[in-house]
Amino acid sequence: xxxxxxxxxxxxxxxxxxxxxxxxxxxxxxxxxxxxxxxxxxxxxxxxxxxxxxxxxxxxxxxxxxxxxxxxxxxxxxxxxxxxxxxxxxxxxxxxxxxxxxxxxxxxxxxxxxxxxxxxxxxxxxxxxxxxxxxxxxxxxxxxxxxxxxxxxxxxxxxxxxxxxxxxxxxxxxxxxxxxxxxxxxxxxxxxxxxxx
Amino acid sequence: xxxxxxxxxxxxxxxxxxxxxxxxxxxxxxxxxxxxxxxxxxxxxxxxxxxxxxxxxxxxxxxxxxxxxxxxxxxxxxxxxxxxxxxxxxxxxxxxxxxxxxxxxxxxxxxxxxxxxxxxxxxxxxxxxxxxxxxxxxxxxxxxxxxxxxxxxxxxxxxxxxxxxxxxxxxxxxxxxxxxxxxxxxxxxxxxxxxxxxxxxxxx
Numbered sequence: 001x002x003x004x005x006x007x008x009x010x011x012x013x014x015x016x017x018x019x020x021x022x023x024x025x026x027x028x029x030x031x032x033x034x035x036x037x038x039x040x041x042x043x044x045x046x047x048x049x050x051x052x053x054x055x056x057x058x059x060x061x062x063x064x065x066x067x068x069x070x071x072x073x074x075x076x077x078x079x080x081x082x083x084x085x086x087x088x089x090x091x092x093x094x095x096x097x098x099x100x101x102x103x104x105x106x107x108x109x110x111x112x113x114x115x116x117x118x119x120x121x122x123x124x125x126x127x128x129x130x131x132x133x134x135x136x137x138x139x140x141x142x143x144x145x146x147x148x149x150x151x152x153x154x155x156x157x158x159x160x161x162x163x164x165x166x167x168x169x170x171x172x173x174x175x176x177x178x179x180x181x182x183x184x185x186x187x188x189x190x191x192x193x194x195x196x197x
Numbered sequence: 198x199x200x201x202x203x204x205x206x207x208x209x210x211x212x213x214x215x216x217x218x219x220x221x222x223x224x225x226x227x228x229x230x231x232x233x234x235x236x237x238x239x240x241x242x243x244x245x246x247x248x249x250x251x252x253x254x255x256x257x258x259x260x261x262x263x264x265x266x267x268x269x270x271x272x273x274x275x276x277x278x279x280x281x282x283x284x285x286x287x288x289x290x291x292x293x294x295x296x297x298x299x300x301x302x303x304x305x306x307x308x309x310x311x312x313x314x315x316x317x318x319x320x321x322x323x324x325x326x327x328x329x330x331x332x333x334x335x336x337x338x339x340x341x342x343x344x345x346x347x348x349x350x351x352x353x354x355x356x357x358x359x360x361x362x363x364x365x366x367x368x369x370x371x372x373x374x375x376x377x378x379x380x381x382x383x384x385x386x387x388x389x390x391x392x393x394x395x396x397x398x399x400x401x
Contacts, residue, residue: 023375026225026230026375026378027226027230027304029226030224030225030309033225075281075285076281078277078280078284078303079277079278082273083270083274118304118307120307121304121306122300122304125300125303125304129300168387169390170388170391171383171387174386175383175384175387176383178379178383178386179379179380182375182376182377182379182380182383185375185379186376189374189376
């Protein structure tokens with residue numbers, strides 16, 4: 001039991017820090033550069049994103065293992081997973097509007113954006129490729145959510161400061177954001193070797 | 198709402214004014230992830246070019262049959278269908294490349310640029326125009342991929358397409374690390390801005 005728990009913990013740490021999706025696997029960059037202009041939106045996005053990702057990882061795991069494997073439809077996984085994600089995003093949009101309008105008002109805009117985030121599709125695909133168990137899949141989703149949140153919030157705080165800095169005109173905005181991301185990524189490579197096998 | 202631009206203009210627009218990576222800054226994930234060698238960047242660019250063109254063709258030829266309210270799911274279905282085709286073709290004909298590119302090819306599904314092209318262009322224009330639009334956008338992406346990967350491979354490994362060109366000079370390890378990808382993309386973006394500024398000043 002404790003060994004299993006340790007394994008789950010390891011997946012969370014590995015996917016949030018060592019193999020951070022943004023800095024070492026370069027996924028979810030569109031959203032990363034899109035919503036990292038203000039810390040407040042970054043926090044909202046991270047919360048919504050982590051929640052949706054855990055649900056969609058769980059749903060995709062169940063569908064893949066109990067529906068697609070028995071029917072030998074593994075080759076359709078891309079089509080099915082994107083459908084699951086898009087459906088879930090649409091569903092949570094509707095449910096949130098009905099049940100928690102205040103929350104929807106705050107986080108609703110991010111929901112629509114999530115379906116174009118590649119991390120949300122990468123997590124189910126990685127889960128399938130690595131043959132993760134149900135709990136491991138959720139641990140990976142949680143870890144990647146946390147990792148994305150860390151990346152987004154760090155970047156947003158940096159970019160807020162950058163707004164007032166006097167930089168050459170051609171570098172203003174995205175080019176500089178890229179270069180800074182490169183430097184943060186370099187810092188994150190210091191986490192490699194945190195877990196030794 | 199059909200576009201008045203000529204086919205060649207559409208093609209060039211995708212490469213320059215609306216360059217997916219340098220201008221619109223969308224679909225960035227593979228631009229950093231698979232550009233550590235020119236070969237990988239080139240293959241990924243070709244895959245995107247193929248998917249983009251085929252999706253534009255499919256969407257524009259079916260545009261009168263798609264009900265506007267359910268258009269997004271239909272577009273996603275078309276895109277994921279073509280991505281699956283590309284994924285299988287790549288796995289069958291280039292297994293070596295597939296080993297490194299596999300995940301990223303599958304993730305073409307989540308490319309904002311392809312969905313955006315289907316939504317904003319192909320669903321409103323004829324098949325031939327949409328094909329040129331798709332080719333232009335795909336080519337713009339391909340060129341950006343080649344540019345980024347050429348810089349990274351040259352500086353990071355000292356080779357171009359696996360031919361050594363830096364005689365004896367020690368390559369910079371950082372350029373093939375993830376961080377190098379971001380930095381190269383940022384610098385190239387700034388260069389693109391600079392050239393564009395200079396060019397448009399001359400024209401004015």
